[in-house]
Amino acid sequence: MSSGTTPEPSAEPVAPLRVTVGGSAGTAPYEVLIGRQLLGELPSLIGTAQRVAVLHPEALAETGQALREDLAAQGYQAITVEVPNAEDAKQAEVAAYCWSALGQTGFTRSDVVVGVGGGATTDLAGFVAATWLRGVRWIAVPTTVLGMVDAAVGGKTGINTAEGKNLVGAFHPPAGVLCDLAALDSLPVNDYVSGLAEVIKAGFIADPEILRLVESDPEAARTPAGPHTAELIERSIRVKAEVVSEDLRESGRREILNYGHTLAHAIEKNERYRWRHGAAVSVGMVFAAELGRIAGRLDEATAARHREVLASVGLPVTYRGDQWPRLLETMRVDKKTRGDLLRFIVLDGLARPTVLEGPDPAALLAAHAEIAD
Ligand SMILES: NC(=O)c1ccc[n+]([C@@H]2O[C@H](COP(=O)([O-])OP(=O)(O)OC[C@H]3O[C@@H](n4cnc5c(N)ncnc54)[C@H](O)[C@@H]3O)[C@@H](O)[C@H]2O)c1
Ligand SMILES: O=C(O)C(=O)C[C@@H](O)[C@H](O)[C@H](O)COP(=O)(O)O
Numbered sequence: 345m346s347s348g349t350t351p352e353p354s355a356e357p358v359a360p361l362r363v364t365v366g367g368s369a370g371t372a373p374y375e376v377l378i379g380r381q382l383l384g385e386l387p388s389l390i391g392t393a394q395r396v397a398v399l400h401p402e403a404l405a406e407t408g409q410a411l412r413e414d415l416a417a418q419g420y421q422a423i424t425v426e427v428p429n430a431e432d433a434k435q436a437e438v439a440a441y442c443w444s445a446l447g448q449t450g451f452t453r454s455d456v457v458v459g460v461g462g463g464a465t466t467d468l469a470g471f472v473a474a475t476w477l478r479g480v481r482w483i484a485v486p487t488t489v490l491g492m493v494d495a496a497v498g499g500k501t502g503i504n505t506a507e508g509k510n511l512v513g514a515f516h517p518p519a520g521v522l523c524d525l526a527a528l529d530s531l532p533v534n535d536y537v538s539g540l541a542e543v544i545k546a547g548f549i550a551d552p553e554i555l556r557l558v559e560s561d562p563e564a565a566r567t568p569a570g571p572h573t574a575e576l577i578e579r580s581i582r583v584k585a586e587v588v589s590e591d592l593r594e595s596g597r598r599e600i601l602n603y604g605h606t607l608a609h610a611i612e613k614n615e616r617y618r619w620r621h622g623a624a625v626s627v628g629m630v631f632a633a634e635l636g637r638i639a640g641r642l643d644e645a646t647a648a649r650h651r652e653v654l655a656s657v658g659l660p661v662t663y664r665g666d667q668w669p670r671l672l673e674t675m676r677v678d679k680k681t682r683g684d685l686l687r688f689i690v691l692d693g694l695a696r697p698t699v700l701e702g703p704d705p706a707a708l709l710a711a712h713a714e715i716a717d
């Protein structure tokens with residue numbers, strides 16, 4: 345990924361695409377920029393801040409350092425805060441380490457956090473920004489597919505606890521999101537594909553054109569060089585932006601973005617976060633589709649389409665059959681649960697998400713049988 349100071353020799357400057365998020369119900373609007381070599385946009389987002397903390401994972405140490413040097417050259421007092429890769433970053437101890445770094449730098453309310461990395465890093469960076477001095481501004485620079493299309497947009501920030509995924513957090517939207525597509529070139533294929541689960545989720549809940557683009561060449565969809573990469577990312581961001589703009593705090597419609605996540609979060613916890621989020625969401629969506637079908641909501645063809653399109657890009661569609669009691673136990677503390685009432689997002693048809701409350705235990709078991717290996 346470019347640090348923003350060394351333009352590629354023959355690259356014509358291309359204006360980034362801009363998607364506006366928020367702006368209703370008293371929330372400040374911000375922009376998601378999609379393009380290449382976007383880091384030149386950072387100073388205008390940082391504005392008059394004196395100090396900037398660049399949070400990055402170990403894997404992006406060079407990028408973090410290059411960014412810090414750019415910002416320092418522009419007169420900011422910039423520090424890097426290196427955090428563990430992936431889910432190991434989303435822990436209270438790591439948040440506490442970040443708070444110390446801000447404290448030791450004399451971070452004030454006018455200073456800015458920049459989170460550069462995948463969804464785990466931006467979830468942590470946003471959470472640190474939400475909690476430091478009860479809230480400072482932050483900017484997301486997602487470097488994974490999943491980060492760009494989902495995690496960096498919408499202001500859900502947080503960390504895990506021993507009891508489960510994302511159980512501590514805050515709604516704290518960023519001041520801006522910079523999606524530099526060049527970052528995806530260094531992403532391991534497994535992580536690239538994991539992000540496609542959230543892309544495909546956006547297809548099933550809101551934009552079926554996404555499904556058609558993936559289905560037209562699943563092999564090409566697995567790489568950043570695929571012909572539809574930019575369109576898939578843009579369409580998914582538009583779905584997310586539209587939903588969170590209407591319901592930032594998940595008091596209703598935003599729950600549809602949780603499609604497949606009730607089971608997914610239980611799988612992630614059960615696997616001690618060694619499964620990628622997107623892989624778990626893939627299995628979770630097949631489960632939700634089967635649950636919808638068994639509950640008489642979803643037609644067989646659309647349920648089967650889940651399995652087909654997810655498997656076609658190499659995502660898992662089954663999970664260990666012997667773990668059901670543990671998964672069920674964890675699902676009881678899902679954020680959508682109300683009291684003892686389990687609630688799932690299912691489809692009434694393609695792009696028609698809805699809530700299924702208190703499903704029949706037999707239906708849950710039958711849906712589980714469809715994903716058990
Ligand atoms: N806040 C939200 O709305 C939201 C939405 C979806 C997912 N999430 C969260 O996002 C997380 C998953 O994010 P993810 O899939 O991006 O994975 P991740 O952040 O765990 O990153 C995966 C790995 O890729 C490395 N990496 C990141 N960018 C790279 C690059 N450009 N080149 C090489 N390596 C790179 C990371 O260091 C890590 O090791 C989960 O914690 C999930 O809960 C949050
Ligand atoms: O933005 C949302 O809302 C989502 O549910 C998007 C999900 O893809 C994402 O994984 C989110 O972090 C899940 O949130 P949680 O509230 O179920 O922890």
Ligand SMILES: [Zn+2]
Nearest residue numbers: 542605621625
């Ligand atoms: Zn997700």
